[in-house]
Amino acid sequence: MAVETIRTACPLDCWDCCGMIAHVEDGKLIKVEGDPDHPITQGSLCIKGRKLVDRLYHEERVLSPLKKVDGEWVQISWEQAFREIAGQMREAKEQYGPTSVLHHYDYGSSGLLKNLEGRFFNLFGGFTDTIGSICWGAGLEAQKYDFGYGKSHDPEDLAEHTDVIVVWGRNVSVTNMHMMPFLKRAMNRGAELVIVDPLMTDLSGKAVKQLQPRPGTDGALVLGMAAHLLEQGLVDRMFVEEHAVGFEAFSDYVRTWTVEQAAEITDVPAEDIRWLAERYGSGKAVATLLGLGLQRYANGGNTIRLIDALGAMSGQVGRSGGGVHYANQVHRFDYHAMMKPDARTDYRAFTKITQADEILAVQGTERPVQVLFVTRANPVAQLPETGKTLAAYESIPCKVVIDMFLHDTGMIADYFLPCTTVFEEEDIMYSSMWHSYLAYVNRVVEPQGETRPDWMILQGLAEELGFGEAFGRDDVHAWMDEAMAPLQEAGITREQLQQDGFLKAHEEPVAWADYQFGTPSGKYEFASSVAEANGASPFPIFEEPVESPRRDRELARKYPYHLLTIHPRRSLNSQYFHVLKMPERPVVEISAFVAEETGLADGDLVRVYNERGEVLGNVKIVSGQHKRTIKIEEGWWGNRGTALNTLTSNRRSDLGIGSAQYDCLVNLAKV
Ligand SMILES: Nc1nc2c(c(=O)[nH]1)N[C@H]1C(S)=C(S)[C@@H](COP(=O)(O)OP(=O)(O)OC[C@H]3O[C@@H](n4cnc5c(=O)[nH]c(N)nc54)[C@H](O)[C@@H]3O)O[C@H]1N2
Ligand SMILES: Nc1nc2c(c(=O)[nH]1)N[C@H]1C(S)=C(S)[C@@H](COP(=O)(O)OP(=O)(O)OC[C@H]3O[C@@H](n4cnc5c(=O)[nH]c(N)nc54)[C@H](O)[C@@H]3O)O[C@H]1N2
Ligand code: SF4
Ligand SMILES: [Mo]
Numbered sequence: 001m002a003v004e005t006i007r008t009a010c011p012l013d014c015w016d017c018c019g020m021i022a023h024v025e026d027g028k029l030i031k032v033e034g035d036p037d038h039p040i041t042q043g044s045l046c047i048k049g050r051k052l053v054d055r056l057y058h059e060e061r062v063l064s065p066l067k068k069v070d071g072e073w074v075q076i077s078w079e080q081a082f083r084e085i086a087g088q089m090r091e092a093k094e095q096y097g098p099t100s101v102l103h104h105y106d107y108g109s110s111g112l113l114k115n116l117e118g119r120f121f122n123l124f125g126g127f128t129d130t131i132g133s134i135c136w137g138a139g140l141e142a143q144k145y146d147f148g149y150g151k152s153h154d155p156e157d158l159a160e161h162t163d164v165i166v167v168w169g170r171n172v173s174v175t176n177m178h179m180m181p182f183l184k185r186a187m188n189r190g191a192e193l194v195i196v197d198p199l200m201t202d203l204s205g206k207a208v209k210q211l212q213p214r215p216g217t218d219g220a221l222v223l224g225m226a227a228h229l230l231e232q233g234l235v236d237r238m239f240v241e242e243h244a245v246g247f248e249a250f251s252d253y254v255r256t257w258t259v260e261q262a263a264e265i266t267d268v269p270a271e272d273i274r275w276l277a278e279r280y281g282s283g284k285a286v287a288t289l290l291g292l293g294l295q296r297y298a299n300g301g302n303t304i305r306l307i308d309a310l311g312a313m314s315g316q317v318g319r320s321g322g323g324v325h326y327a328n329q330v331h332r333f334d335y336h337a338m339m340k341p342d343a344r345t346d347y348r349a350f351t352k353i354t355q356a357d358e359i360l361a362v363q364g365t366e367r368p369v370q371v372l373f374v375t376r377a378n379p380v381a382q383l384p385e386t387g388k389t390l391a392a393y394e395s396i397p398c399k400v401v402i403d404m405f406l407h408d409t410g411m412i413a414d415y416f417l418p419c420t421t422v423f424e425e426e427d428i429m430y431s432s433m434w435h436s437y438l439a440y441v442n443r444v445v446e447p448q449g450e451t452r453p454d455w456m457i458l459q460g461l462a463e464e465l466g467f468g469e470a471f472g473r474d475d476v477h478a479w480m481d482e483a484m485a486p487l488q489e490a491g492i493t494r495e496q497l498q499q500d501g502f503l504k505a506h507e508e509p510v511a512w513a514d515y516q517f518g519t520p521s522g523k524y525e526f527a528s529s530v531a532e533a534n535g536a537s538p539f540p541i542f543e544e545p546v547e548s549p550r551r552d553r554e555l556a557r558k559y560p561y562h563l564l565t566i567h568p569r570r571s572l573n574s575q576y577f578h579v580l581k582m583p584e585r586p587v588v589e590i591s592a593f594v595a596e597e598t599g600l601a602d603g604d605l606v607r608v609y610n611e612r613g614e615v616l617g618n619v620k621i622v623s624g625q626h627k628r629t630i631k632i633e634e635g636w637w638g639n640r641g642t643a644l645n646t647l648t649s650n651r652r653s654d655l656g657i658g659s660a661q662y663d664c665l666v667n668l669a670k671v
Contacts, residue, residue, distance in 0.1 A: 003030070012052075013109075029444055032052060089124065101121065102371070111429060115335055119343075129350070131350070131352065134352050139656070145519070147524065150326050154436075162285050162322070167193065194208060209275065217267075224270075232281065245526065246525055280310060286321075288316070356389045363395045371399075373400050373401075381409070400416075534655075559610045561590075565645075647664060
């Protein structure tokens with residue numbers, strides 16, 4: 001039989017949102033390739049994209065609904081699952097109100113239709129939501145204060161017009177690999193690459209310079225640079241006077257800083273601080289590519305605000321080749337239409353990061369949590385303080401997980417409902433992290449076993465609960481059309497998207513080129529009234545991270561090393577640890593300095609620990625990184641031996657209800 005090719009898109013929570021071509025033979029998916037016509041993907045996929053096929057046909061994939069009976073999984077019918085779960089929900093609602101049902105979700109799939117979860121719980125009458133984002137919450141809020149929202153330049157603008165690319169805490173070749181061709185084009189034109197990262201990355205060797213701040217001190221680095229720019233008169237006066245507010249207040253604060261002070265705090269030599277400041281202030285076009293790692297600290301929101309301010313005061317905002325690239329929130333979907341928030345009568349918000357504490361605090365009160373729904377997420381593995389998450393979830397009598405695999409969270413469920421993969425459903429993918437292409441997901445193969453798309457599972461439950469009609473539609477296109485209404489006004493239709501496979505949803509090569517900002521003043525806000533109203537400092541400030549040798553000497557004496565649990569090269573968070581051959585234990589990358597201090601050698605079995613927990617790993621001594629900083633890739637499964645997030649804290653970031661998982665000190669001991 002002939003091989004059929006079908007256009008679809010990668011659903012993974014990634015900067016790149018790749019277009020894919022699926023090859024189907026005899027109803028079976030044989031492989032996926034990068035869509036060669038897609039301007040970003042350009043024909044290539046990363047290993048995670050290619051291995052989506054292995055997730056589809058994986059032997060451990062759950063293919064029918066499961067119920068836990070006396071600690072054992074038993075297969076049940078969808079009808080039984082819907083009847084029993086709806087029964088539990090109804091009972092909980094009658095006794096304690098709708099907020100006794102809690103929903104935790106994350107970005108396990110970036111599909112537009114996944115937002116129908118909100119519709120389901122709102123039509124139920126309300127629920128306890130988990131808000132904020134352990135991924136990028138602090139930075140989003142920061143850019144909201146400064147610009148109105150996050151917007152990035154078109155990758156073409158970087159490739160064609162940037163003179164200096166500053167990769168600031170983004171692991172480009174690992175997490176954002178389709179940026180590489182654009183960087184290469186810029187560098188072939190003569191653009192300089194600078195890296196600001198405590199760890200070495202694949203790009204380190206290509207950079208003219210890498211600055212390696214002590215983790216969590218980038219804000220102080222910026223203040224040293226800003227002090228130098230002020231002193232040298234290298235400020236873009238036109239921008240700060242005409243297109244910004246609050247520069248006076250911010251510069252008064254900057255004047256309390258010196259380069260030497262910044263050098264002492266950050267471990268970055270003073271001459272490097274001056275050198276990078278002069279790159280920004282020299283009239284060259286400097287594009288700053290922010291990553292998400294550097295905002296996973298107790299001071300993370302202010303760090304992003306300070307880097308924004310550096311870009312703004314040096315005239316890099318609204319300028320071709322410049323920009324402070326973090327998010328790209330330009331897709332105008334009508335989520336409200338999809339989610340129907342007006343339908344609910346009650347609502348309670350916990351936060352994603354601190355939900356364990358909040359759940360435990362309400363159990364036994366009049367408004368407890370009785371039913372847990374987890375969708376598109378693996379919180380037991382990915383939330384900090386694993387022990388707390390487990391204890392909190394343990395206290396909930398009925399736990400429902402919708403997923404494909406029995407991961408750490410699936411294992412503790414009472415009901416496990418198996419959903420389809422991206423290849424067995426229709427959807428629209430969009431990434432608001434980088435570029436502005438939407439992509440259409442066509443169904444490529446029939447659903448395996450009894451699996452169903454998330455919306456169909458929720459539809460079944462809604463029918464059982466008596467609001468099936470309000471939830472339902474004849475077909476998914478009607479939902480898509482409703483959510484796409486604002487885009488349709490701009491001439492972007494679902495039909496067109498479906499036909500072409502991908503479409504650019506937003507045409508603006510240079511972000512903020514018109515200087516019409518989304519802030520209350522309409523200008524760039526060095527001092528933000530929204531920040532002030534939210535109880536934050538109007539202008540960004542530097543405070544030490546919480547787990548820092550300068551803030552807490554005692555803690556640092558016990559736990560002298562910074563642990564960065566960064567994103568894994570071969571997995572998307574926890575999603576590939578059962579699909580790919582992974583080592584038994586994580587690799588713990590340490591510097592020669594740490595090796596010397598601890599007496600550890602390559603390959604040693606090591607215990608990484610702090611007051612919260614411990615994990616075992618194998619030492620690898622690497623050269624070049626900030627000397628007290630340790631790297632372990634995240635995503636490990638506790639039920640396969642490594643609960644990495646037992647080490648991280650559930651402290652919130654300063655802004656945006658984000659995570660401070662990189663604000664983490666540990667010690668090491670040879671086992
Ligand atoms: N291969 C792969 N790709 C992915 C993912 C994955 O799991 N695997 N996950 C996706 C998701 S969910 C996300 S959120 C993105 C994340 O994409 P990135 O932001 O690129 O990744 P992170 O691993 O969060 O951190 C990136 C870098 O931040 C640096 N860093 C940490 N602390 C600091 C600091 O204080 N200062 C500075 N200057 N740098 C610091 C780390 O050393 C690391 O090199 O990637 C997406 N893409
Ligand atoms: N220590 C440490 N912890 C971290 C991070 C870190 O850097 N260090 N990074 C944080 C970040 S940036 C993020 S984004 C979070 C990620 O946290 P999570 O989103 O909880 O983690 P994932 O491992 O991506 O799990 C997503 C799950 O969604 C499932 N899934 C995929 N598609 C669908 C679908 O269509 N429907 C349903 N129902 N399920 C689906 C997958 O099978 C997978 O089990 O982790 C955070 N945790
Ligand atoms: S994970 Fe990211 S880079 Fe890899 S195929 Fe998917 S969208 Fe592309
Ligand atoms: Mo993320």
